[in-house]
Amino acid sequence: MLSSIGINNIHKIARKLKENPCNIVITTHHKPDGDAMGSSLGLYHFLKKYHHHITVMPPNDGGKYLHFLPAHDEVIFFEDNPEQGKNLLEQADIIFSLDYSQLSRVNEMGDIIRTCKATKIMIDHHIDPQPFSDYQLWDEHAASTCELVYHFIETLEDTDKIDATVATCLYTGIVTDTGSFRFPATTPHLHRIVAKLMETGMKHHVVQEMLFNNSSFNRLQFLGYCLSNKLKIIPEYRTAYIVVTREELEQFNIQTGETEGLVNYALSVEGVIFAALIIDRTVKVKLSFRSIGDFPANEFAGKFFRGGGHFNAAGGESEDSIEITEKRFLNALHEYAHILCPPGKNI
Numbered sequence: 001m002l003s004s005i006g007i008n009n010i011h012k013i014a015r016k017l018k019e020n021p022c023n024i025v026i027t028t029h030h031k032p033d034g035d036a037m038g039s040s041l042g043l044y045h046f047l048k049k050y051h052h053h054i055t056v057m058p059p060n061d062g063g064k065y066l067h068f069l070p071a072h073d074e075v076i077f078f079e080d081n082p083e084q085g086k087n088l089l090e091q092a093d094i095i096f097s098l099d100y101s102q103l104s105r106v107n108e109m110g111d112i113i114r115t116c117k118a119t120k121i122m123i124d125h126h127i128d129p130q131p132f133s134d135y136q137l138w139d140e141h142a143a144s145t146c147e148l149v150y151h152f153i154e155t156l157e158d159t160d161k162i163d164a165t166v167a168t169c170l171y172t173g174i175v176t177d178t179g180s181f182r183f184p185a186t187t188p189h190l191h192r193i194v195a196k197l198m199e200t201g202m203k204h205h206v207v208q209e210m211l212f213n214n215s216s217f218n219r220l221q222f223l224g225y226c227l228s229n230k231l232k233i234i235p236e237y238r239t240a241y242i243v244v245t246r247e248e249l250e251q252f253n254i255q256t257g258e259t260e261g262l263v264n265y266a267l268s269v270e271g272v273i274f275a276a277l278i279i280d281r282t283v284k285v286k287l288s289f290r291s292i293g294d295f296p297a298n299e300f301a302g303k304f305f306r307g308g309g310h311f312n313a314a315g316g317e318s319e320d321s322i323e324i325t326e327k328r329f330l331n332a333l334h335e336y337a338h339i340l341c342p343p344g345k346n347i
């Protein structure tokens with residue numbers, strides 16, 4: 001694990017965290033997903049045991065599907081009240097940055113975090129981390145930030161403080177970031193961590209119910225519509241993609257977070273190794289990319305759509321119209337023809 005939380009450093013942080021209650025703000029990336037909220041709230045419930053004053057503050061809400069997480073109702077969204085958020089950051093003794101390592105991922109909060117006086121601790125698994133924090137627990141091979149939070153607690157020699165509440169949060173991030181244990185980063189070691197989480201009495205089946213059996217009727221109809229009318233396959237490039245217009249989002253009353261997972265249906269088509277979801281959001285067009293095997297989704301996102309992410313799961317954006325963005329996407333595929341359509345491999 002590449003990490004600059006060495007053994008000496010960890011003693012310093014451990015002393016700070018274990019001896020005196022202090023003001024802590026836990027931040028995570030905008031539109032937080034299951035790993036972002038799970039790691040933030042998991043760490044929150046763990047640190048509460050040391051009587052700190054803690055605020056979990058993402059830039060904005062990632063969606064209703066994560067509101068079941070314990071203490072989610074205490075989360076403050078920076079963009080709802082930037083003045084209050086700024087004060088909290090400026091008065092913090094410690095700021096955690098979870099599931100992100102570039103300040104652009106937290107929108108306007110980034111500049112405040114950069115300049116405020118707090119000790120900054122970054123725990124993350126995204127590539128190309130920026131050097132804005134005092135301590136880093138960073139591993140691009142970790143399947144989720146929740147796994148790294150578990151290691152953080154382990155390094156503090158505090159795993160006995162992981163109760164069912166902490167475990168529920170960490171399990172949520174592990175399940176969502178591994179695609180329910182399907183992605184290659186899922187290791188025997190990760191399963192051992194999950195076993196430990198389950199031993200707390202955490203109700204894993206309830207988490208699964210809340211995450212995956214909790215769709216609104218609208219969302220399911222929208223899904224059916226996308227699969228019937230919007231899914232396009234390009235066999236020669238082993239690519240599938242879905243384009244969603246603003247009118248369609250309105251027609252089905254689709255809320256933030258409700259398009260989560262849609263891109264995986266495109267990827268699940270037999271023979272497809274690269275999938276994209278292109279959505280016309282209010283200000284920009286947003287793109288999500290997923291791949292299987294050796295197609296670098298993050299490089300593709302960075303090269304053509306000012307984005308990035310993990311090798312097999314990345315995102316980007318475009319300020320062009322949805323029609324032009326789709327054309328640019330199709331043109332961009334040509335540049336990756338050597339990976340997408342090696343001789344004899346089209347479907």
Ligand SMILES: [Mn+2]
Pocket residue numbers: 035036099125143144145177
């Ligand atoms: Mn993550």
